[in-house]
Amino acid sequence: AAVVERTFRVGNLTVSRLCESTVINAVNGRLPGPTLDVREGDTVVVHVINDSPYNITIHWHGIFEILTAWADGPNMITQCPIQPGHSYTQKFTITGQEGTLWWHAHASVIRATVYGALIIRPRQGTKGYPFPKPDKEVPILLGEWWNANVVDLANEAFLNGTSLSASDAFTINGKTGDQYPCSKEDTYKLEVEKGKTYLLRIINAALDNQLFFKIAGHRFTVVAVDASYTKPYETDVIVIAPGQTVDALMVADATPARYYMAALAYVSRDNSSNLPFDNTTTTGIVRYKSASPSSQPVMPTMPSFFDNDLAFRFYSSLTGLCRPGDGTVPLHVDEHMFVTVGLNFAACLPSQVNCITQSLAASMNNASFMFPTTMSLLEADYKGVEGVYTDDFPDYPPVFFDFTNASVNSDTALTFTTKSTKVKKVKYNTTVEMVLQNTAIVGIESHPMHIHSFNFFVVAQGFGNYDRATAEKSYNLVDPQERNTVAVPTGGWAVIRFTANNPGMWIMHCHFDSHLLLGLATAFEVENGPTPESTLPPPPPDYPAC
Numbered sequence: 001a002a003v004v005e006r007t008f009r010v011g012n013l014t015v016s017r018l019c020e021s022t023v024i025n026a027v028n029g030r031l032p033g034p035t036l037d038v039r040e041g042d043t044v045v046v047h048v049i050n051d052s053p054y055n056i057t058i059h060w061h062g063i064f065e066i067l068t069a070w071a072d073g074p075n076m077i078t079q080c081p082i083q084p085g086h087s088y089t090q091k092f093t094i095t096g097q098e099g100t101l102w103w104h105a106h107a108s109v110i111r112a113t114v115y116g117a118l119i120i121r122p123r124q125g126t127k128g129y130p131f132p133k134p135d136k137e138v139p140i141l142l143g144e145w146w147n148a149n150v151v152d153l154a155n156e157a158f159l160n161g162t163s164l165s166a167s168d169a170f171t172i173n174g175k176t177g178d179q180y181p182c183s184k185e186d187t188y189k190l191e192v193e194k195g196k197t198y199l200l201r202i203i204n205a206a207l208d209n210q211l212f213f214k215i216a217g218h219r220f221t222v223v224a225v226d227a228s229y230t231k232p233y234e235t236d237v238i239v240i241a242p243g244q245t246v247d248a249l250m251v252a253d254a255t256p257a258r259y260y261m262a263a264l265a266y267v268s269r270d271n272s273s274n275l276p277f278d279n280t281t282t283t284g285i286v287r288y289k290s291a292s293p294s295s296q297p298v299m300p301t302m303p304s305f306f307d308n309d310l311a312f313r314f315y316s317s318l319t320g321l322c323r324p325g326d327g328t329v330p331l332h333v334d335e336h337m338f339v340t341v342g343l344n345f346a347a348c349l350p351s352q353v354n355c356i357t358q359s360l361a362a363s364m365n366n367a368s369f370m371f372p373t374t375m376s377l378l379e380a381d382y383k384g385v386e387g388v389y390t391d392d393f394p395d396y397p398p399v400f401f402d403f404t405n406a407s408v409n410s411d412t413a414l415t416f417t418t419k420s421t422k423v424k425k426v427k428y429n430t431t432v433e434m435v436l437q438n439t440a441i442v443g444i445e446s447h448p449m450h451i452h453s454f455n456f457f458v459v460a461q462g463f464g465n466y467d468r469a470t471a472e473k474s475y476n477l478v479d480p481q482e483r484n485t486v487a488v489p490t491g492g493w494a495v496i497r498f499t500a501n502n503p504g505m506w507i508m509h510c511h512f513d514s515h516l517l518l519g520l521a522t523a524f525e526v527e528n529g530p531t532p533e534s535t536l537p538p539p540p541p542d543y544p545a546c
């Protein structure tokens, strides 16, 4: 195994998109940022230097971070931000994961332009991939673009008690695609050769949208999601939520020509009709080497942007490959949790500053997460500092929602929420089963729920209200898919299981940034285990202070 050492310099970059020029934050002057290409077992050392005018942090999305919670990166959860002019070296070892992950900023909405791929290949001398070796590997990072400075937009929205405005475009590898004005050159192009096989490493780095992804005239075989191998799954459409990755094989077996690849928002909350190309769409071009560069590319037929059934079919059809030595789904559950996820309204306490009564809020079990301001959760836990958080994340019994009328809810206790910093404390190696139930208070919507450090098994999912007696019959405890982000079906539920086998403070949140900032989050406080191998070491010497 190797030590892979890199420098990430975060700074201003002026780019032109959609006929305008905009100053963004970017790593090493690139959008997307540099790809980290490593092998399982490698140790990664990244020197993060903040030359930008903002407080930033960098997170390694999906990495287990065994005994390296200090390097995880979420702002005020495992560290204070790296202030302008400061730096922080993050070091971690990649243990027991292969496939595609990514890294991104984890403060405010800076990840809109501060993100990149993190590719983990099998260790040298192992059997390699559990599928035929592709001729070429291609990262496909899907993103969103705002013409204005997105951090300013988010701050403004926050002060007004609203949510971040919709983006001006979607992007493929940082480019908007030639369907937008002034974007002819700003189009991602992939050249392919007839008969060859391509491994597409697809990452949804968009801030606030799930996406449908297609390539005209071609099909995919999904072989991994969230850096966990799956049984091969054939499909002509990929459905991917922010935070998720999909590794898909594509054989260039079509008539040599030019084909569009396209990503379209999957808007689970809306049923208005979609327009063929608007600011919820992006395109790239797949060109066969022998095809004329001037031929008109073939456009794929995209799903309608509220196709919940299609999304559910894709998400629920995946199963794990379960190779020997891989983690297996816990059959015994120590801790059963029922957790509501959704939007509601803020009820302000007189003592709360900057709180607008009845403004939009989001919560889990009616606790709307407030980031601490003086010290990270992890530092407070490690040093035993009181008053930064409480470990009374509420328990909730199943609550029933009227999904036919999202403005009427049977439990009015959930309509208003207050901000607090509540975490869920568990002992080392606790096995957890969590039922995630979407609410119907302010609309219904599919929320992509992500946990740091732990992959979980998605054992069941469905629409409507969760009912244990019937749901349990559908639990897959044999070969469930393993993920780090699950899109809880809109107006429905998902059941996940995992083992809390790493001491630290691990945020769990909706991977729509707007919802995270509205409070759709909590954290797991996982205690140290009995041995030095299960005890978190002290923070590194350059650990950022607030």
Ligand code: C2O
Pocket (backbone or CB within 6 Å): 059, 061, 074, 104, 106, 243, 450, 452, 507, 509, 511
């Ligand atoms: Cu992609 Cu909290 O992370």
